[in-house]
Amino acid sequence: MSETLVERDVLERVIGSALERGGEFAEVFVEDRATSSAVLDQRRVEELSSGRDRGAGVRVVVGDTTGFAHTADLSESSLLAAAHAAASVARDGGGGVRRASLGPLVNYPTHAVVLPGDVDKAKKIELLRHADDVARSEGSSITQVQVALGDSTRRFVVANSDGVFAADHQVRTRFNISCVATGDTGMQTGYRPIAGTRGFELLTPDAVGDAARGAARQAITKLAARPAPSGDLPVVLAGGSGGILFHEACGHGLEADAVMKQASVYAGKLGQQVASPLVTLVDDGTVVGEWGYLAVDDEGRPGARNVLIENGMLTDYMWDLLRARKEGRRSSGNGRRQSYQHLPMVRMTNTYLLAGDADADEIVAQTPYGVYVAQLGGGQVNTATGDFVFGMTAAFLIEDGKITAPLRDCNLIGNGPEVLQRVDAVATDFSMMPGTCGKDGQSVPVGTGQATMRLSSVTIGGTAS
Amino acid sequence: MSELLERAQQLLDAAKGPEEIEIYLSSGVDTEVQAYQGEIEKLSSATSSGIGIRVMVDGPAGARVGTAWAGSLEESAIAGTLREARDNARFATEDEFVTFASPDGVAVASLQLTDASVLTTPIEEKIAMAIELERMVRDGDARIRQVDSANYSDYVAEAAIASSKGISAAYARSGAYLSVEAIATDGKSDQTGWGLSAGRAPSELNINEAASDAISRATRMLGAVKPASMKCTAVFDPRTAATLLAIIGSALSGEAVVYGRSFFANRVGEEVASPLWTLVDDPTDARHFAASAYDGEGLACRRNVLIESGQLKGFVYDTVSARRAGTASTGSAVRGGIGGSPSAGCRALQLLPGDIDQADLLRRVGYGIYVESLTGVHSGVNPISGDFSVGVTGLMIRNGELAEPVREVTVASTLQRMLLDVRYVGNDVEWLPGSAAGQTLAIDGIAVSGS
Numbered sequence: 001m002s003e004t005l006v007e008r009d010v011l012e013r014v015i016g017s018a019l020e021r022g023g024e025f026a027e028v029f030v031e032d033r034a035t036s037s038a039v040l041d042q043r044r045v046e047e048l049s050s051g052r053d054r055g056a057g058v059r060v061v062v063g064d065t066t067g068f069a070h071t072a073d074l075s076e077s078s079l080l081a082a083a084h085a086a087a088s089v090a091r092d093g094g095g096g097v098r099r100a101s102l103g104p105l106v107n108y109p110t111h112a113v114v115l116p117g118d119v120d121k122a123k124k125i126e127l128l129r130h131a132d133d134v135a136r137s138e139g140s141s142i143t144q145v146q147v148a149l150g151d152s153t154r155r156f157v158v159a160n161s162d163g164v165f166a167a168d169h170q171v172r173t174r175f176n177i178s179c180v181a182t183g184d185t186g187m188q189t190g191y192r193p194i195a196g197t198r199g200f201e202l203l204t205p206d207a208v209g210d211a212a213r214g215a216a217r218q219a220i221t222k223l224a225a226r227p228a229p230s231g232d233l234p235v236v237l238a239g240g241s242g243g244i245l246f247h248e249a250c251g252h253g254l255e256a257d258a259v260m261k262q263a264s265v266y267a268g269k270l271g272q273q274v275a276s277p278l279v280t281l282v283d284d285g286t287v288v289g290e291w292g293y294l295a296v297d298d299e300g301r302p303g304a305r306n307v308l309i310e311n312g313m314l315t316d317y318m319w320d321l322l323r324a325r326k327e328g329r330r331s332s333g334n335g336r337r338q339s340y341q342h343l344p345m346v347r348m349t350n351t352y353l354l355a356g357d358a359d360a361d362e363i364v365a366q367t368p369y370g371v372y373v374a375q376l377g378g379g380q381v382n383t384a385t386g387d388f389v390f391g392m393t394a395a396f397l398i399e400d401g402k403i404t405a406p407l408r409d410c411n412l413i414g415n416g417p418e419v420l421q422r423v424d425a426v427a428t429d430f431s432m433m434p435g436t437c438g439k440d441g442q443s444v445p446v447g448t449g450q451a452t453m454r455l456s457s458v459t460i461g462g463t464a465s
Numbered sequence: 466m467s468e469l470l471e472r473a474q475q476l477l478d479a480a481k482g483p484e485e486i487e488i489y490l491s492s493g494v495d496t497e498v499q500a501y502q503g504e505i506e507k508l509s510s511a512t513s514s515g516i517g518i519r520v521m522v523d524g525p526a527g528a529r530v531g532t533a534w535a536g537s538l539e540e541s542a543i544a545g546t547l548r549e550a551r552d553n554a555r556f557a558t559e560d561e562f563v564t565f566a567s568p569d570g571v572a573v574a575s576l577q578l579t580d581a582s583v584l585t586t587p588i589e590e591k592i593a594m595a596i597e598l599e600r601m602v603r604d605g606d607a608r609i610r611q612v613d614s615a616n617y618s619d620y621v622a623e624a625a626i627a628s629s630k631g632i633s634a635a636y637a638r639s640g641a642y643l644s645v646e647a648i649a650t651d652g653k654s655d656q657t658g659w660g661l662s663a664g665r666a667p668s669e670l671n672i673n674e675a676a677s678d679a680i681s682r683a684t685r686m687l688g689a690v691k692p693a694s695m696k697c698t699a700v701f702d703p704r705t706a707a708t709l710l711a712i713i714g715s716a717l718s719g720e721a722v723v724y725g726r727s728f729f730a731n732r733v734g735e736e737v738a739s740p741l742w743t744l745v746d747d748p749t750d751a752r753h754f755a756a757s758a759y760d761g762e763g764l765a766c767r768r769n770v771l772i773e774s775g776q777l778k779g780f781v782y783d784t785v786s787a788r789r790a791g792t793a794s795t796g797s798a799v800r801g802g803i804g805g806s807p808s809a810g811c812r813a814l815q816l817l818p819g820d821i822d823q824a825d826l827l828r829r830v831g832y833g834i835y836v837e838s839l840t841g842v843h844s845g846v847n848p849i850s851g852d853f854s855v856g857v858t859g860l861m862i863r864n865g866e867l868a869e870p871v872r873e874v875t876v877a878s879t880l881q882r883m884l885l886d887v888r889y890v891g892n893d894v895e896w897l898p899g900s901a902a903g904q905t906l907a908i909d910g911i912a913v914s915g916s
Contacts, residue, residue: 041724042724047553051804053536064506065507070511071511121555125556380841380844382657389845409852459691461875
């Protein structure tokens, strides 16, 4: 197969045909994705699975209307049929076949060193067993261990009527381990992920061993957990644990699609102080190797580092091609799609809060009573109101400036704009975490990051009074 | 025999070798229309198909399974998929309990779950519905300042399973939905509400119902405040109750139980819930949107009673988890599309309705919190430990009636406690998309975290 999956002249004819009913913009996105996964459960290799997905999506834009169709068949006739279906939203007839002319191909290579296809399956299993051994060696209270690893190799080419013609080769590798510890108080869980836009070199035995130990210890520690408090308390987020909070609490509200529909609390607030001066928030697709890294976005725009909030002031939103066109500006490289079967929309890449200059231990020491969050689980936000929730999957009480009793899982809840104002300390120990972001039914890999920091008050949804 | 099943049989015959093989095929047609400010914002149409192959090899200590899938039914893709599945089978651990389903003689329910009008209704009519839905919400109340999205969507999906163990099953389903999210404002702050209407065909949809649902949910939240922390009775509306049932259902999966990942493990026969609580998983009830004649391994779906008058009766099993537990499959294999292997899960849960309506239920509760939406369910509920803590929006209940709206609040308990603390079960069953139907539920002893 050619490096562009479909020949240039075919792509040009498909774009031309997509515009024949009067569309203003047309795009073809061709994708070939190979994935593999392996799961070890109860010490058994339960399953190795391999998958292959290949196809193309065609979209046509006329005014504020987008038509979209996709096909798993990459023959010219099928692509033309998809173009025709996508063009059905353009009802003005006009024009007949138009010629599209693509610019030179911009080809983005992968940074992966060890490609998934070159890894012996037996070696993957060895790694799974290693993780299982390490986790179980942490104590007999570890009763369940589930380990999974997976990789995906995604090649795509995107071509549009503006002449954009880009090809990317994305390799991603992930690992995660879940442990259950059982004691007199019932069962508790521990979890650790490793994920990056890298090849198999990401999963060194040391890295995997550390994750396994971390997950096992987390579950064992939580056996002694007491019910979390209920009500408003200061919260210290450990470095790397809470970036997701900013992804949810403000990142989604800074996506131009929500902003342009006036469905975001941040609409119309450019240039205003929306956060504590300690907050500088960046979305950055250029962090090589991170889970949300992209050389080029799914619309052919190179990934970029975009400062969204600087010292508390709102400086910009995130943009995809469609929203940027309407505003007469350039996309910020945030146009992403789950697959060729999905339309691109504004999505985050790696979203992080810049480190500050406080000392992480000092922040805890200066908190008389509160909650220390070592790991946040998933979260959810209503962009129109800014209200969000997050699960705390590893948390402790802070009493007299010291981290004390572990707490049972519970949610914390707050409001994005309010919480941004309540950041009252940011430390230097920055680190990042991988995650999966869901929006309108599409999932994409993202990174989040932050240094140890304190929020002066957040509502903790526990059961203890 | 359906065309898809014929194709699966042919592929099975062609693939035959020394090992056991299962072929799973799926195909579907989808349409989605999104309206915005009186125009079509998005119109998407697609057909898709795919294949999942599982290969099982017997060894001295049990069987090994390898799987592979492809999002295409082209010859070359199928050949590659079979090769990968065979290769993957080499690396699995031999397991005495692993096998493919064999026909078990259970009668297959006769269900009509597809409506051809999904395919024959002109696209113009579908577009008109989305645009009308948007207009009705926008014009329905002066406080609605924006309609974030108004959608019409539909699908027809078909699947076929054929295996060397003699499984031969095909099933299809159609669905049509209207959904809308409204943003209301009182000039000081905004609130959102979403409305839904679902059916198996476009003609079953009720635009008015979806629109007024979104409008009332958004507008009655205006002025919402954060209440004081307290312990009280929580009343879950049918939608949020359905979410609750689905979570409880995940802990009733035989797979979670045999792997020690359920707080219900080893408790069959015990009183795990209030006597008001009878929970069944019944995919053969055609009223349920997730109804199905066959499960994910091609066995007949059947009605399984899980909890009866508070007593734990049993779990749902697929073939492998059933063998591990020393029992038989309950026809409850679910699989997540072509890439997923079968696992045990609830498909169509329903709680037996009580005998009071919502108004009566609220009157009897007197004081508490009425829950209209849940957030953070995937992060705040742990079906292994049973810890439960979720963000909610809703209304206070005072003097037996709905009172002021509340937001930025969490409700917490444990699933174990909540089941025992069920005080009233409503008779207002709503059939909803997803794995559970729902009705109004009142549960005592809920910790509410506010200010």
